[in-house]
Amino acid sequence: MFIKKQRLLTPGPTPLLPRALHAMMASDIHHRTQDFIKLYPTVLRDLKDVYGTQNSDVLITVSSGTGALEASISNFFSEGDKVIVLSAGKFGERWVELAKAFRLTAVVLTAEYGDTVSPERVAQALTENPDAKGVLFQASETSTGAAHNVEAIAALTKPTGALCIVDAITGLGTMPLDIDGWGLDIVVGGSQKAFMIPPGLAFISVSPKAWEANASAKLPRLYFDLKKENKMAVKGESAWTPNVSLILALAESLKYIKELGMDNLVSNAQLLARATRAAAVELGLELFAPGSPSSSVTAIKAPAGMDSGEIVKGFRNQFGSIIANGQGTMKGQIFRIAHLGYFDFPDLFAMVAELEIILHSKGIPVEFGKGVAAVQRIYADAVAGKK
């Protein structure tokens, strides 16, 4: 029996930033006193910096990401409003569920799991539905590791009356998202993703165009009333009781991200993703979303005839590493290696070495060190300034 450190290596919750965790210990402050009212505006300002927007307001909800997805419907639409929904995986399906629950009329553009909805199809849907009030999609579809072309979809939506509503829960920090430049009206994020802290907070940016829509939106809302939240945020407070420990953690993680640079956080994820794809190919494995791979998570198909759960279990049982299986119907088909947030190259060196051993132990012919070497070459080339 060997020592096996538990390593959380999933696409959310992600590995935790130590200094953010330590900060949570200072939670003995009251949220309606100056102690908190000094802290909160700094956090909101840093969050806006990290989001990279001048024009949008960025708000925090005490909820999971799904809560903020719900807020991005209930605050901007009225019953029966038509929206175009892009669905290319489990989280696309969540948009469909939300639209249905809030009695919107959803025009659903589906893509096969692993694939994405092309900008061309969005263009056509917008033409066919000039009354559409929103285009809802995932920047990165976490369940399949595929990324939508956010810039192109936003460019198509911008000139219309529709809001461009982006679930960027795993997109933020793993891909460029130019909120003001591209015209992203709503961008949703979550604390347990590239923000490197535990789950419990969600983030939502609201553009001037979205605030306009908000003025006439009649869907019922109270807890997620963003207008109220924004009014309080301006005063340095939250509408409801905030999650103080996570706000303290977020203050530290935002400082860290600003020190590192949001661009560097993105390119770190991109390079890790590229290296992971190279290692997978080197080991004879097939990528699940080769056409438009996201840098938040890389989905890899299990070798023919093998349940991907065997690989996930191998990581856990042999090494204590927690990686993700496929979700829903993809369970058993794929396993997912995450890159979003606090992941570094030594994490990946170890993960690929573990994967080689797991495959080898299942009788798959693997040359030890071959996948690791692919990762090392990409790292060394990047450091040397080579593409």
Added chain:
Amino acid sequence: MFIKKQRLLTPGPTPLLPRALHAMMASDIHHRTQDFIKLYPTVLRDLKDVYGTQNSDVLITVSSGTGALEASISNFFSEGDKVIVLSAGKFGERWVELAKAFRLTAVVLTAEYGDTVSPERVAQALTENPDAKGVLFQASETSTGAAHNVEAIAALTKPTGALCIVDAITGLGTMPLDIDGWGLDIVVGGSQKAFMIPPGLAFISVSPKAWEANASAKLPRLYFDLKKENKMAVKGESAWTPNVSLILALAESLKYIKELGMDNLVSNAQLLARATRAAAVELGLELFAPGSPSSSVTAIKAPAGMDSGEIVKGFRNQFGSIIANGQGTMKGQIFRIAHLGYFDFPDLFAMVAELEIILHSKGIPVEFGKGVAAVQRIYADAVAGKK
């Protein structure tokens, strides 16, 4: 700029056990109340279990390891007493300093750095010095990565009047140490080593033979008066104010070590050490202590013409990994990869991959993945039950 997680990978302080760290948060208990008096005897009992002794008392001092080394002199000798000191590195030299400071007559048996003092030389010294009252040595000499033959030296000392006094600060948890069976009279350990918690506590086992010597030992002592400490320990208390947060941490780490099994902790370190030596050889590097390598730490020579500090800096600057340079005159000559305590194979996969990249970046011809593969093979063979 990439994310670089700080990873503490030195031979002490060693990587920290998360659940032990979390336990430190419960430090708001008073050490002269039942809260502590319920806790302390459990910790002392578990420590004794982990030490693996029935006959010796195992005590805790609030000090670094050196404090307990001092206690193992001041409690058992009188001015002018003769002791045989084995010195094969920086920590052997510390024994010599301590013997001198406490005005003992030291017969010093030195070995070249990287080498050890043979049992034959100890036998001869004992024959030539029948009045010797102690044999003082390191189980594992942390500065060079060499291990003494504890069993053989103890066997020679046992029939004499001398106490067998072992600095096992990096020996405990990395090599078998049969205190009762071999006759180890004093065995010193430290919290920041295989015990996986921060520095601040030292441990010392005292055999019946050592207690006998204690009765007539006249060296001055108060803070490190082990007789007083033992009297208090029997009552479930410590003589002086204990380090409560570290006792809480130790309670957790001892539970973890007992769950894992002390034998498994030792074999984990032994296998990591073996794999590290194999990787070094595979990469064309030379071991510093090939004759009697310890499993606490592997000292590796820098390639010809290179300062080992370059490698240490590479680990820190390129990857955020903190490894150890040589100490004293060995600084610049060697670097040291640690295995004691909370280290696992994924740590080593990553460390060797990092080393390969660092060597490559310094112009040393290295085939990426080759050293990692050596580690993987040893892991896979061990899991498959092969030697």
